[in-house]
Amino acid sequence: MKSIHSTFALLAIALAGLTTAKAQDPLPSWNDGKTKQSIVTFVEKVTKEGSVDFVPPNERIATLDNDGTLWCEQPIYFQIMFALDRVKTLAPQHPEWKDKEPFASLLKGDLKGALAGGEKALMEIVAVTHSGMTTEEFEKLVKDWIATAKHPVIKRPLLEMVYQPMLELLAYLRANNFKTFIVSGGGVEFMRVFAEKTYGIPPEQVLGSSGKLKFDLRDGKPELVKLPAINFIDDKDGKPVGIQTYIGRRPIAAFGNSDGDLQMLQWTAAGAGARFCLYVHHDDAAREFAYDRKSHIGTFDKGWDEAVAKGWTVVSMKDDWKTIFPPAK
Amino acid sequence: MKSIHSTFALLAIALAGLTTAKAQDPLPSWNDGKTKQSIVTFVEKVTKEGSVDFVPPNERIATLDNDGTLWCEQPIYFQIMFALDRVKTLAPQHPEWKDKEPFASLLKGDLKGALAGGEKALMEIVAVTHSGMTTEEFEKLVKDWIATAKHPVIKRPLLEMVYQPMLELLAYLRANNFKTFIVSGGGVEFMRVFAEKTYGIPPEQVLGSSGKLKFDLRDGKPELVKLPAINFIDDKDGKPVGIQTYIGRRPIAAFGNSDGDLQMLQWTAAGAGARFCLYVHHDDAAREFAYDRKSHIGTFDKGWDEAVAKGWTVVSMKDDWKTIFPPAK
Numbered sequence: 001m002k003s004i005h006s007t008f009a010l011l012a013i014a015l016a017g018l019t020t021a022k023a024q025d026p027l028p029s030w031n032d033g034k035t036k037q038s039i040v041t042f043v044e045k046v047t048k049e050g051s052v053d054f055v056p057p058n059e060r061i062a063t064l065d066n067d068g069t070l071w072c073e074q075p076i077y078f079q080i081m082f083a084l085d086r087v088k089t090l091a092p093q094h095p096e097w098k099d100k101e102p103f104a105s106l107l108k109g110d111l112k113g114a115l116a117g118g119e120k121a122l123m124e125i126v127a128v129t130h131s132g133m134t135t136e137e138f139e140k141l142v143k144d145w146i147a148t149a150k151h152p153v154i155k156r157p158l159l160e161m162v163y164q165p166m167l168e169l170l171a172y173l174r175a176n177n178f179k180t181f182i183v184s185g186g187g188v189e190f191m192r193v194f195a196e197k198t199y200g201i202p203p204e205q206v207l208g209s210s211g212k213l214k215f216d217l218r219d220g221k222p223e224l225v226k227l228p229a230i231n232f233i234d235d236k237d238g239k240p241v242g243i244q245t246y247i248g249r250r251p252i253a254a255f256g257n258s259d260g261d262l263q264m265l266q267w268t269a270a271g272a273g274a275r276f277c278l279y280v281h282h283d284d285a286a287r288e289f290a291y292d293r294k295s296h297i298g299t300f301d302k303g304w305d306e307a308v309a310k311g312w313t314v315v316s317m318k319d320d321w322k323t324i325f326p327p328a329k
Numbered sequence: 330m331k332s333i334h335s336t337f338a339l340l341a342i343a344l345a346g347l348t349t350a351k352a353q354d355p356l357p358s359w360n361d362g363k364t365k366q367s368i369v370t371f372v373e374k375v376t377k378e379g380s381v382d383f384v385p386p387n388e389r390i391a392t393l394d395n396d397g398t399l400w401c402e403q404p405i406y407f408q409i410m411f412a413l414d415r416v417k418t419l420a421p422q423h424p425e426w427k428d429k430e431p432f433a434s435l436l437k438g439d440l441k442g443a444l445a446g447g448e449k450a451l452m453e454i455v456a457v458t459h460s461g462m463t464t465e466e467f468e469k470l471v472k473d474w475i476a477t478a479k480h481p482v483i484k485r486p487l488l489e490m491v492y493q494p495m496l497e498l499l500a501y502l503r504a505n506n507f508k509t510f511i512v513s514g515g516g517v518e519f520m521r522v523f524a525e526k527t528y529g530i531p532p533e534q535v536l537g538s539s540g541k542l543k544f545d546l547r548d549g550k551p552e553l554v555k556l557p558a559i560n561f562i563d564d565k566d567g568k569p570v571g572i573q574t575y576i577g578r579r580p581i582a583a584f585g586n587s588d589g590d591l592q593m594l595q596w597t598a599a600g601a602g603a604r605f606c607l608y609v610h611h612d613d614a615a616r617e618f619a620y621d622r623k624s625h626i627g628t629f630d631k632g633w634d635e636a637v638a639k640g641w642t643v644v645s646m647k648d649d650w651k652t653i654f655p656p657a658k
Contacts, residue, residue: 058531135573179533192577202387203577204508204534210574215566215592222595224573231574237544244464244553245539245560246575248521248532263544266551 026172028322029165035320038313039169042276046252047176053274057177061251063243063264064170066184066191066208068257069280070199072161073297074289075153076111079190082145084111086129094128127228131211135189135224142193154288156325159198163280164326166255170199178253182206183243185235185260189226207242209234239264252276262303265312279307284318355501357651358494364649367642368498371605375581376505382603386506390580392572392593393499395513395520395537397586398609399528401490402626403618404482405440408519411474413440415458423457456557460540464518464553471522483617485654488527492609493655494644495584499528507582510534512572514564514589518555536571538563568593581605591632594641608636613647 030036045053046060067073087097087106097103102121105113115121130138149158170180182191182201188208195201212229215222234242240263243251254261254268257280265277281304283290293301307314317324359365374382375389396402416426416435426432431450434442444450459467478487499509511520511530517537524530541558544551563571569592572580583590583597586609594606610633612619622630636643646653 058525061533181533188574188577196387204390204510204575206577213570213573215569215596217595222569222592222599224569224596240544240551240553241542244542245517246533248517248535263551266546267544267553270551 026175027165027168029168031320031322033320035313035315039172039276039278042253042274043172043176043178046274055252055273059249059252060173060176060178061181061247061249062173062178062253062255063181063183063207063239063247063251063268064166064254065256065258065261065264066182066186068282069255069261070162070166070170070182071158072151072154072163072288074282074291074295076297077186078149078158078161079186081149081152081158082142082190083125083129085145085149086141087125090128123230126211130187131226131228133226135213135226138189138226139193142190146194156328159194160325160328162198162326163321164323165321166280167199167326169255170201173253174200180205181243181247181251182208183234183239183254183264184208185233185238187211188234207234207246209238235260237263240267243267254278255280256303257282257300259299259302262306265303265307269310269312277307277310277312278315279303279312280315281317283316284321284324286318287324288317355504356494356497358497360649360651362649364642364644368501368605368607371582371603372501372505375603384581384602388578388581389502389505389507390510390576390578391502391507391582391584392510392512392536392568392576392580392597393495393583394585394587394590394593395511395515397611398584398590399491399495399499399511400487401480401483401492401617403611403620403624405626406515407478407487407490408515410478410481410487411471411519412454412458414474414478415470416454419457452559455540459516459519460555460557462555464542464555467518467555468522471519475523483654485657488523489654489657491527491655492650493652494650495609496528496655498584499530502582503529508534510536510572510576510580512536512563512568512583512593514538514562514567516540517563536563536575538567564589566592569596572596583607584609585632586611586629588628588631591635594632594636598639598641606636606639606641607644608632608641609644610646612645613650613653615647616653617646 027036045051046055048054064070067077084106087103091097091107097107102114102117102124146158150156151158151161154161173180180201182195184191186208188206188210191208192203192206195206196203210231212227212231214225214227216225232238232242239261243264250271251268252271252274253276254265255278256265269275269277281292282288292304356365374380375384377383393399396406413435416432420426420436426436431443431446431453475487479485480487480490483490502509509530511524511534513520515537517535517539520537521532521535524535525532539560541556541560543554543556545554561567561571568590572593579600580597581600581603582605583594584607585594598604598606610621611617621633
């Protein structure tokens with residue numbers, strides 16, 4: 001028969017175990033439930049040596065979309081906000097813009113009118129705001145802009161419009177020797193300015209859309225100049241293409257929220273062995289924005305339907321996330 | 330006055346220190362001298378906390394050319410050997426090649442005649458050998474081929490035609506928290522097949538030339554098909570462009586051997602803070618090949634002259650390297 005002392009000792013150990021487990025919850029901003037459990041189950045099985053699902057560390061590639069998956073994408077992509085602000089800054093040097101679309105509408109604050117010209121109009125805006133300078137000059141422009149830019153509706157600094165539960169997920173994956181990559185339709189040189197500090201993802205693990213560059217020697221000093229020409233669009237079919245070209249290894253886990261991510265999730269899911277695909281569903285009008293199927297910033301229905309049909313993990317931001325954004329700094 | 334015991338003790342410690350230092354020489358295949366010392370001096374100063382030259386680990390990017398820098402490139406690039414062997418294998422399915430250049434010459438063993446058609450001829454060979462299959466099919470072709478391919482002159486397996494001193498250099502850099510990248514004009518999907526096992530460089534740290542890919546759903550199964558079209562040529566100006574596009578951070582150390590590497594070394598050297606550029610000079614006709622300035626595989630004079638003029642570290646394979654290739658397996 002156990003002494004009362006040893007019973008207390010066992011109880012103390014059991015309680016200590018519980019406390020430790022709670023203190024070590026790697027995903028504290030995720031509510032307990034099926035969604036959170038699916039993440040933990042996947043990570044545990046691919047990292048357990050001897051398990052049939054074990055994946056060696058060098059093959060633990062995780063790819064994550066940025067806009068709408070790691071940070072907010074409403075009411076417009078933040079990179080478009082950058083371009084619009086840049087047009088306003090440059091306007092005094094371009095009096096001709098007053099009568100020239102898409103700039104005329106833009107400068108009147110009529111975004112819809114400015115983008116009525118479709119892809120051609122957008123490319124004209126991108127050309128004047130994202131080219132004609134060196135890569136270092138562009139980096140500085142973005143760095144200075146994003147340091148003070150605020151969300152137009154929620155009024156917080158843009159760099160705080162990141163999803164706290166996803167920051168925890170990134171850290172959890174890395175603690176389990178995953179290599180985390182951003183694979184986004186956004187501009188690669190735009191995202192690299194803040195990805196390392198904000199997400200802990202170094203520049204060489206950020207894939208995005210890019211413009212062509214030109215190597216030049218200016219007075220013997222080498223420079224890379226940004227040209228007004230598309231190099232690569234890292235969206236839809238471009239995501240698996242970009243993954244193969246830049247990473248060269250198929251991810252075992254992929255995270256997205258829109259139709260632009262669907263092919264990346266399909267490519268990931270189709271690999272051999274354990275795979276994990278997650279789709280973030282924006283259904284929290286109170287704390288962020290609620291939208292699916294169609295929105296003015298894009299379509300979501302194909303990705304959404306396939307996520308549901310294939311039983312991928314679907315995050316309800318309203319139900320699965322305790323908090324959306326990190327505490328204010 | 331010291332006792333004889335303490336003198337012996339001090340001597341023993343001193344000897345032990347020497348032994349340890351010798352045992353820990355990270356570059357045992359490098360002869361002592363200016364070249365080896367320049368590498369060690371650079372690595373020590375950028376890794377010494379508090380030093381004016383200190384570089385944080387995440388910024389310790391090193392980029393290395395492959396052909397002629399990490400492995401042999403004579404008498405022809407090994408990837409061209411792969412393409413030629415592939416043409417021979419495919420020839421029975423293409424009876425028309427007997428009368429069609431560049432294939433007719435190639436199948437007669439006349440490489441010079443086959444390449445007389447210049448870039449167009451080479452692209453036709455690349456198209457039939459490097460496209461029209463999925464990325465996974467291509468990977469298997471290269472893997473099977475390289476497992477048995479031998480050097481035509483030195484008669485060793487191609488995978489043993491790597492430079493032992495450079496393998497030690499890679500390990501030394503990584504032990505000092507450098508991230509090592511291949512930046513080569515060679516095909517990225519060709520190199521990735523063996524780079525991890527041979528050099529310890531994972532696929533996502535291999536940059537090279539690439540063809541366009543097409544994402545396709547075949548019976549619902551996603552595939553990436555290699556198209557007969559160039560995506561990116563990672564040579565000359567393309568090297569700094571590729572570094573910026575894929576890595577997004579300027580290297581602090583770069584290693585090359587030909588004019589194709591010059592712009593990468595210039596881009597590296599022009600950054601702020603401590604920088605290291607190294608140029609491998611093939612001057613060892615007895616153990617490998619001796620060539621510089623001009624060769625049938627390319628030009629070397631611009632890189633060579635600039636390396637000498639700028640005082641970059643120049644490796645004499647004859648004088649600086651104790652051994653060229655690793656011991657036979």
